[in-house]
Each structure stands twice: as C-alpha cells, then as structure tokens.
Amino acid sequence: MRRHLISAADLSRDDATLILDTADELARVSDRSIKKLPTLRGRTVVNLFFEDSTRTRISFEAAAKRLSADVINFSAKGSSVSKGESLKDTALTLQAMGADAVVIRHSASGAPHRLANWVDGSVVNAGDGTHEHPTQALLDAFTMRRRLGTLEDRRVTIVGDVLHSRVARSNVLLLNTLGAQVTLVAPPTLLPVTVESWPCEVSYDLDAALPKSDVVMMLRVQSERMNAAYFPSAREYSRRYGLDRDRLARMPEDAIVMHPGPMNRGMEIAAEVADCARSTIVEQVANGVTIRMAVLYLLLGGETQ
Amino acid sequence: MSEARNVSRAVLEGPDIQRALTRIAHEIIERTKGAGNIVLLGIPTRGATLAARLGERIAQFGEVKAPVGSLDITMYRDDLRLRPARPLGRTELPPDGIDDRVVVLVDDVLFSGRTVRAALDALNDVGRPKAVQLATLVDRGHRELPIRADYVGKNLPTAKSEQVKVYLEEIDGRDAVVLIKREEDQ
Amino acid sequence: MTDYLIKGARILGGEPRDILIRDGLVAEVGGGLGGAGAAVIDADGLIALPGLVDLHTHLREPGREDAETVESGTRAAALGGFTAVHAMANTSPVADTAGVVEQVWRLGQEAGYCEVRPVGAVTAGLAGRQLAELGAMADSAAGVRVFSDDGMCVSDAVLMRRALEYVKAFDGVIAQHAQESRLTEGAQMNEGAVSGRLGLTGWPAVAEEAIISRDCLLAAHVGSRLHVCHVSTAGSVEIIRWAKSKGWNVTAEVTPHHLLLTDDLVERSPLGSYNPIYKVNPPLRTREDVEALRAGLADGTIDCVATDHAPHPVESKETEWSAAAMGMIGLETALSVVHAAMVETGLLDWAAVADRMSYRPARIGRVAGQGRPVEPGEAANLTLYDPAARTEVDPRGFASKSRNTPYEGLTLPGRVVATFLRGRPTVLEGKLA
Ligand SMILES: [Zn+2]
Numbered sequence: 001m002r003r004h005l006i007s008a009a010d011l012s013r014d015d016a017t018l019i020l021d022t023a024d025e026l027a028r029v030s031d032r033s034i035k036k037l038p039t040l041r042g043r044t045v046v047n048l049f050f051e052d053s054t055r056t057r058i059s060f061e062a063a064a065k066r067l068s069a070d071v072i073n074f075s076a077k078g079s080s081v082s083k084g085e086s087l088k089d090t091a092l093t094l095q096a097m098g099a100d101a102v103v104i105r106h107s108a109s110g111a112p113h114r115l116a117n118w119v120d121g122s123v124v125n126a127g128d129g130t131h132e133h134p135t136q137a138l139l140d141a142f143t144m145r146r147r148l149g150t151l152e153d154r155r156v157t158i159v160g161d162v163l164h165s166r167v168a169r170s171n172v173l174l175l176n177t178l179g180a181q182v183t184l185v186a187p188p189t190l191l192p193v194t195v196e197s198w199p200c201e202v203s204y205d206l207d208a209a210l211p212k213s214d215v216v217m218m219l220r221v222q223s224e225r226m227n228a229a230y231f232p233s234a235r236e237y238s239r240r241y242g243l244d245r246d247r248l249a250r251m252p253e254d255a256i257v258m259h260p261g262p263m264n265r266g267m268e269i270a271a272e273v274a275d276c277a278r279s280t281i282v283e284q285v286a287n288g289v290t291i292r293m294a295v296l297y298l299l300l301g302g303e304t305q
Numbered sequence: 306m307s308e309a310r311n312v313s314r315a316v317l318e319g320p321d322i323q324r325a326l327t328r329i330a331h332e333i334i335e336r337t338k339g340a341g342n343i344v345l346l347g348i349p350t351r352g353a354t355l356a357a358r359l360g361e362r363i364a365q366f367g368e369v370k371a372p373v374g375s376l377d378i379t380m381y382r383d384d385l386r387l388r389p390a391r392p393l394g395r396t397e398l399p400p401d402g403i404d405d406r407v408v409v410l411v412d413d414v415l416f417s418g419r420t421v422r423a424a425l426d427a428l429n430d431v432g433r434p435k436a437v438q439l440a441t442l443v444d445r446g447h448r449e450l451p452i453r454a455d456y457v458g459k460n461l462p463t464a465k466s467e468q469v470k471v472y473l474e475e476i477d478g479r480d481a482v483v484l485i486k487r488e489e490d491q
Numbered sequence: 492m493t494d495y496l497i498k499g500a501r502i503l504g505g506e507p508r509d510i511l512i513r514d515g516l517v518a519e520v521g522g523g524l525g526g527a528g529a530a531v532i533d534a535d536g537l538i539a540l541p542g543l544v545d546l547h548t549h550l551r552e553p554g555r556e557d558a559e560t561v562e563s564g565t566r567a568a569a570l571g572g573f574t575a576v577h578a579m580a581n582t583s584p585v586a587d588t589a590g591v592v593e594q595v596w597r598l599g600q601e602a603g604y605c606e607v608r609p610v611g612a613v614t615a616g617l618a619g620r621q622l623a624e625l626g627a628m629a630d631s632a633a634g635v636r637v638f639s640d641d642g643m644c645v646s647d648a649v650l651m652r653r654a655l656e657y658v659k660a661f662d663g664v665i666a667q668h669a670q671e672s673r674l675t676e677g678a679q680m681n682e683g684a685v686s687g688r689l690g691l692t693g694w695p696a697v698a699e700e701a702i703i704s705r706d707c708l709l710a711a712h713v714g715s716r717l718h719v720c721h722v723s724t725a726g727s728v729e730i731i732r733w734a735k736s737k738g739w740n741v742t743a744e745v746t747p748h749h750l751l752l753t754d755d756l757v758e759r760s761p762l763g764s765y766n767p768i769y770k771v772n773p774p775l776r777t778r779e780d781v782e783a784l785r786a787g788l789a790d791g792t793i794d795c796v797a798t799d800h801a802p803h804p805v806e807s808k809e810t811e812w813s814a815a816a817m818g819m820i821g822l823e824t825a826l827s828v829v830h831a832a833m834v835e836t837g838l839l840d841w842a843a844v845a846d847r848m849s850y851r852p853a854r855i856g857r858v859a860g861q862g863r864p865v866e867p868g869e870a871a872n873l874t875l876y877d878p879a880a881r882t883e884v885d886p887r888g889f890a891s892k893s894r895n896t897p898y899e900g901l902t903l904p905g906r907v908v909a910t911f912l913r914g915r916p917t918v919l920e921g922k923l924a
Contacts, residue, residue, distance in 0.1 A: 021393075022392065022393050025377065025393040025394070025395060028396060029396075034430040034431070036430070037380040037381070038380070038426065039380040039381070039385065086806065086809070087810060087811050088810070106811065108812060109679075109689055109690040109691050109765070109812065110689065110691070110811060111765075111811040113763065113764040113765045114765060114810070114812070117763055128690070129690055129813070130692075131690030131691075132690065169688070192693075193682060193683075193687065193693065194683055194684040194686075194687045195687060197684045197687070198688075297380070297390060299390070300390075301385050301390040302385060302389040302390030303386050303388055303389060
C-alpha cells in the first residue's frame with residue numbers, strides 16, 4: 001500500500017485484494033459484542049469535511065473509533081475555512097495537531113492531491129468534486145464479492161450521471177483492476193466526451209444491458225441537471241434510465257441492485273426495487289464502516305513510511 | 306571482507322514433533338481433568354494448525370471432542386509500527402464460544418511473550434473464559450514479560466540473535482523445527 | 492551616451508559581424524569594425540536578434556502591484572530579450588480611458604527597461620456592454636493601437652462588429668480573447684481524456700474555434716483588422732489558415748507555453764497532480780494541438796509568439812485547482828521555450844524567430860522603431876542570445892514579482908546575454924544593466 005488513498009488507480013490488484021481480505025476478517029469483528037480494537041490507539045484521524053456528507057463522515061468516524069484512533073471532526077462549515085482560510089493553511093493546522101491521517105471530502109476535484117503536498121500524514125480521499133471516491137468503490141467491490149463470490153469476469157452495469165459521478169470513476173478503475181467487466185449506461189449528455197478511452201463498455205440503452213448484468217449499480221441523478229439541459233425532464237429520465245420493477249424482471253435472477261446513496265426514489269430507482277431482496281443498499285452502508293476500518297488499518301497500522 | 310551467511314540446523318524432526326504433541330495432549334487431559342471443558346485456540350498461522358492436531362489427539366486419547374478455534378492477535382500487537390501493516394489472520398471461535406471454558410492458547414514458538422500478551426487482550430474482547438492456559442511447541446527463552454507456558458513441547462536454549470522456524474506438513478509440506486544462526490565468515 | 496561595439500555577433504544566426512551602436516542607432520554593421528571610445532562587447536558565439544516585441548503582457552499595474560508592477564514586469568521583459576511589451580487592459584482600474592493608458596505608458600517610460608505600449612479595453616470596464624473611448628485612447632500620449640478585453644471575450648456579435656469597424660479610423664486592431672462563455676461555464680481545463688479522468692469541467696476547443704470563425708467572418712464583412720489572441724487548438728489554426736487564404740486581414744498569436752506544454756501535465760507532472768501552476772486560459776491542450784500550433788507558426792498562419800505573461804501571487808496558486816487563478820508568467824523564458832519548441836525541432840531558423848517575435852508583432856501593434864532589422868540607421872533595439880547555453884529554470888532568480896512558471900526545474904536551451912533599448916543596454920552579461 002502507498003501512503004495515501006487518493007484514487008482507485010493507486011491500487012494494484014494485490015493492494016485492492018488485501019483491503020478486501022482485511023475487510024472480510026474485520027467484518028467478523030463487527031458481528032461480535034465488543035466491536036472495538038486497540039490497534040490505532042494513540043493515532044489521530046482527522047475528518048476534514050468541506051462538503052456536507054453526514055453519512056460518509058459518520059462511516060469514517062465509526063471506522064476510526066472502532067480501531068481506537070482519536071478522531072477530530074473538522075467541518076468546514078462555520079469554521080475559519082468558510083471565512084476564507086485556504087486549504088493550505090488548514091493543512092498546516094492539521095499538521096501541527098499531529099494528524100496521522102486526514103480524511104478529506106471536498107467539492108474541488110484534486111483537493112486531496114493538493115492536501116497531500118502539505119501534510120505528512122496519510123490522506124484518504126472521501127470524495128473530491130466530480131473526480132473520485134475510492135472507499136465507496138472499495139465498499140461496492142466488497143459488497144459484490146460477498147454476494148457473488150468473485151469479481152473476475154462479473155458484468156457490472158453502472159447507470160446514470162457518469163459525467164459528474166466520483167463513484168462511477170472510482171468504480172470503473174477498481175472494478176477493472178479486479179477483473180470485472182464494466183458497462184456504463186447513460187444519456188450521452190451525462191457521459192464524458194472521451195469516455196471511449198475508459199476501460200469499459202458504453203451504452204445508451206439500459207434495456208439492452210440489463211439481461212447481461214450480474215450487478216446493476218444506479219447512480220444518483222440530481223434533478224437540477226435538467227435545468228442545464230442534460231435531459232428534458234425527471235419523468236423522461238426516469239422512463240429511459242430508471243430502474244423499476246419491469247426492468248428488474250429483465251435482469252438475471254441472481255443479479256443484484258446497488259446504489260451508493262442517497263437515493264432519489266422514483267427518479268433513478270423505484271422504491272420497490274430499492275427495498276427488494278436483491279438490493280444491497282443497506283449492506284453497502286454496513287460494509288462502508290468495515291472497508292474504511294480496513295483502509296485505516298492498512299494505512300496507519302504499520303510502520304510510518 | 307567478512308560475509309554473513311545463515312547456517313540452519315534441524316532441532317526437531319517430524320517424529321519428534323509428533324511425540325511432543327502427543328505428550329502435550331496427555332498433559333492437557335490430565336491437568337484439565339479429562340479436557341471436558343476446554344477450548345483449544347490456536348494463534349494463526351501455525352498455532353492454529355497445532356491446535357487442530359492437539360484436538361485430534363485429545364479426541365483420540367481422552368475420548369472427548371475439544372472445540373478448536375483460532376485467535377488472530379494482529380490487531381492487538383504492540384509492535385505494529387515496526388513493520389508495514391500486516392495482513393490479518395482468521396479468528397474463528399467455536400460455536401458455543403469460550404465463556405466459562407478453560408481456554409488453551411496454542412502457539413508454535415514462545416519467545417518474548419508479547420504475542421501471548423496480545424492474545425490475552427484479544428481473548429478479553431471475545432469472551433470471559435474460566436481460565437487461560439498456554440501450550441507451545443518450542444520455548445526458546447528470552448521472555449520480556451512475566452509469562453510462562455503450561456505445556457511445552459521442547460525447551461530450546463537459543464541465542465537472542467538466532468531464529469527459530471517451525472515447519473508443518475499442512476502448510477509447509479514437512480514437519481521440522483529449525484534453528485537458524487548467522488555466522489560471520491572471514 | 493556610451494557607444495557600444497559588439498564584436499562577432501551572428502545576426503539572425505548568420506556569419507559573425509561587428510555591430511557599432513552610436514546615439515541610439517545601429518551605426519555600422521560589418522567585419523573588423525573599430526569604434527574609438529566604444530565599450531566592446533565580445534559576442535563570439537552569440538546570435539543577434541532585433542529586440543523582441545510582446546503583444547500580450549499583463550503588467551498588473553495599476554491595481555495588483557503585489558503580483559507585478561510596470562517596473563518589475565519590464566525588468567523581466569528586458570531579461571527575456573524584449574524591448575517592447577503591450578500591457579493588457581485588465582488592470583484595476585481597467586485601462587479603458589486615456590487617463591489610465593497614459594499612466595501605464597508613463598510608468599513604462601520612467602522605468603526605462605522596455606517600451607510599454609498600453610492595450611486599451613474594447614468595452615468600458617471590460618463589461619462587454621458598451622464601447623470604451625477607443626478614439627481617446629488612440630489619440631492619447633500612449634498612442635494606443637491594440638484594443639482588447641483580454642480575459643473576457645467580446646461575445647456580443649454586434650458589439651464586436653462595431654469595435655472592428657470603429658478602430659479603422661485610427662488604424663487600430665481588435666485583439667480578441669476567443670472564448671464562447673456559455674460553452675466554458677465553470678471550465679477548468681481542456682476538455683478531453685484527461686479532464687474526463689480528473690473530473691474537471693472541460694473547456695472544449697469548439698468554444699475557441701466558434702468565436703474565431705465568427706470574428707474572421709465579421710472582420711471580412713467590415714474590412715477591418717482582427718488579431719486573435721493566444722490560439723490554442725488545431726482547429727483554430729485551420730480556421731485562421733482558411734481566413735488568410737481568403738485574403739482577410741486576420742493575424743494571430745500563440746504563447747510559448749502552448750507550443751511546449753500539454754494537458755496531461757495536469758494529471759502527471761514532476762510538480763504534482765492537479766498543480767494549478769498549469770492552470771491557464773486558454774487551457775493547455777493536447778499533443779496534436781501543440782503540433783498544429785508549431786506547424787501554424789512555422790508556415791506563418793500564426794504570425795507571432797506572444798507571452799500572455801500573467802503574474803499571480805503565490806497564494807493564488809497554492810490552492811485546490813478550481814480555486815486557483817489562471818495564467819503563467821513567461822517573459823523570462825519565452826525565447827528559450829521558442830528555441831526548444833521551434834528551433835531545436837528544425838521548424839524555424841533564427842531569421843524566422845526574429846520575424847515571429849519581433850518584426851510581425853511590432854507591425855501588428857504599429858510600434859514605430861521596433862521590429863526592424865539590425866541594419867545601419869535603425870534604432871538600436873536588439874538582443875544578444877547564447878544558443879549554446881542550457882539553464883535550469885529557477886524562478887527564485889526571476890525579476891518578475893511572481894513565481895508562477897510552469898517550467899521550474901526544467902532545463903531549457905539558450906540564454907539572453909544582453910538587451911539594448913534604443914542603444915542603451917538594459918541587460919548585460921545576463922543581468923539587468
Ligand atoms: Zn487572454
């Protein structure tokens with residue numbers, strides 16, 4: 001493992017497998033009554049969130065606390081950051097506090113790369129702009145592996161706003177590393193113009209992709225996108241790219257439905273699909289804590305590099 | 306120019322190991338009054354294999370089925386920061402757990418005692434045994450903590466600089482305990 | 492005034508000649524010249540070029556003297572071999588009145604390192620709504636001939652048409668920063684494979700090309716002069732080539748950085764990923780674009796190199812990418828970058844470098860006494876350049892107040908040894924005189 005986890009592209013197949021294997025063992029800890037491990041005692045993990053994301057922050061916080069790390073939540077709202085303090089000054093402050101790891105969520109793509117220049121500790125990307133969200137991809141891969149056994153040659157269809165999705169970018173990279181076959185499905189407006197250079201297939205036709213999918217991952221689509229003419233209306237989007245009961249029926253019987261959350265029920269996913277037995281949405285949340293424990297352990301649980 | 310090289314010498318061969326385990330199994334049955342309330346917990350990787358072997362022998366000699374499990378202590382080690390992060394071993398407790406049982410921890414080599422200390426911490430988080438005992442195939446001395454084994458296959462005097470390696474059929478394809486010494490050649 | 496005798500300089504890369512400078516003029520050019528009382532400069536191995544002329548410089552004064560001043564910027568220019576720079580209008584206050592352009596012009600005179608030719612804003616306050624007093628600026632002491640809303644594109648087609656027409660009265664030229672604003676809302680870098688991977692909003696080539704096409708057609712329609720600023724795409728080169736083939740009065744410039752650097756530096760560079768040192772407007776493009784720009788400059792489709800020297804204080808670049816300011820400094824590295832991109836590749840010889848960096852920009856800007864051949868009777872604006880030197884770029888040694896160079900740590904060919912402004916050395920032995 002490298003010092004930081006900033007992009008899913010940083011992970012070799014061995015690295016990624018080590019994280020998933022570690023998470024497998026840690027999942028057993030989550031099942032027992034004492035969930036806490038002493039491993040990161042005396043280590044400090046800072047959650048530096050420039051964007052509101054209670055669910056991701058809580059997930060990282062729970063992971064760090066279960067490993068006995070000291071956790072400092074540094075929310076940019078209402079702090080010196082919102083009064084114009086630069087990312088660099090914030091980084092220097094964290095550095096002075098002796099942060100062993102900084103978990104950063106930022107609306108600017110690449111902010112974690114910049115932060116890594118200014119702190120000695122490990123930087124963990126908890127979502128940067130429209131770039132990446134590697135721990136989400138790891139927890140998705142973990143969830144898939146637990147349901148499907150392996151990712152090798154599994155067909156994963158990712159549907160929705162790929163253009164603005166950090167989840168999609170990280171998933172395409174990681175799933176490709178782990179040997180899965182990825183197909184992106186979206187209206188052409190919501191795909192990057194050079195998507196053909198990505199290591200995946202691309203389709204505009206959800207119905208054609210569904211029968212060939214072991215996993216269908218629905219991405220959140222913000223209805224504001226229609227104001228920027230990415231699609232005409234929520235209704236049309238949902239009709240062409242939403243996952244409803246009829247489409248679920250077109251998937252192979254053992255295929256699973258995933259969503260990174262938060263969901264727009266009725267937009268990209270119908271409520272009855274979200275809540276069905278083939279949906280892993282609740283598992284994904286639980287697996288999020290486990291995979292983040294694995295990442296923090298592997299970054300901080302050894303010698304300081 | 307002086308050049309260092311490793312010189313290794315087998316101190317236990319396959320039959321010696323078999324005999325040592327048989328003896329330990331008998332001692333466990335005796336000391337725990339029939340082994341009816343024990344759980345064997347091996348410390349991965351080789352301690353877990355040894356625990357399984359001891360379980361078979363206890364079933365054979367004592368005619369009781371002693372539950373066997375494994376206890377990974379990686380997350381409890383006090384020397385994590387000396388090496389890159391290690392992959393985790395498996396913790397697998399018997400279905401009935403360890404509460405009110407006599408837990409016999411099984412490890413391949415007893416050295417500083419730090420592994421056992423970590424194992425005691427780990428045990429604490431997974432249940433409340435009635436008593437904890439320790440079985441080891443080799444005790445090579447040099448303790449750094451007030452810890453001693455209840456069952457020892459072989460006491461092996463070593464220099465601190467030497468290395469003891471245990472090979473087991475199930476993992477390594479052969480049974481042996483090897484002492485590795487670094488020698489300076491002229 | 493001291494006379495100077497330059498011994499053995501290769502004018503435009505030709506055979507060694509002596510150049511005698513007297514009373515601000517090139518007095519004599521020839522072999523074995525003797526100049527009684529003249530200071531002798533040994534120019535063995537050096538190339539003599541006409542003083543370089545930059546059509547596109549941000550000197551930041553008035554308003555952002557923390558980033559650059561007329562004095563610091565013209566010192567940087569002199570060290571880069573320039574004898575004239577065009578100071579862009581996006582200052583604070585904007586250079587949209589005779590008062591501001593005269594102030595900038597006067598600051599240039601006082602500093603004395605370079606001829607400073609102010610560029611006037613096309614529209615009042617660069618707001619794109621109503622024409623600035625173009626005539627007043629033209630008639631002022633600054634004698635403005637180049638007008639630009641640089642940084643902002645004159646988007647309104649009617650306003651652009653009127654501006655093109657209006658400046659005909661005083662032989663002006665509109666220098667357009669071609670950027671369709673709706674297509675570049677929130678844009679961060681060239682739209683392509685790299686922006687797609689990095690999740691940075693793309694800046695499509697078509698946003699530049701669409702405006703250039705429209706402006707060429709407008710310029711043809713009203714029979715006026717159009718100058719296209721910092722061309723950055725292969726498509727733009729094609730469009731300009733086509734416009735020129737029609738005989739239309741269109742000229743264009745390219746920056747040194749667009750001749751050398753590509754957008755993949757944003758993803759992977761020795762200076763780090765997402766390093767805003769590479770954030771610039773227009774953005775760095777692809778290898779294919781760079782090749783097309785070089786070819787365009789070589790065949791004359793693109794008339795000249797202009798630095799778009801854009802100083803920014805450190806804190807404007809030590810940020811996350813999207814928060815960073817756009818622009819890079821370039822005066823002190825321009826000739827070396829052109830040397831690397833165009834001369835070492837065999838695309839231009841030194842005579843052509845003189846054409847693209849001195850003659851043609853001076854002609855476009857209507858700068859009298861600049862961009863003239865090194866011949867007896869001409870104003871002694873010239874640059875001595877050592878083509879054999881190789882220098883690792885170290886921004887700490889720059890005269891510019893800012894350090895935002897993308898070339899830090901890079902070894903570039905050549906070195907400016909001396910610069911003469913109307914017979915007076917501004918740089919000698921590579922240092923400010
Ligand atoms: Zn511009």
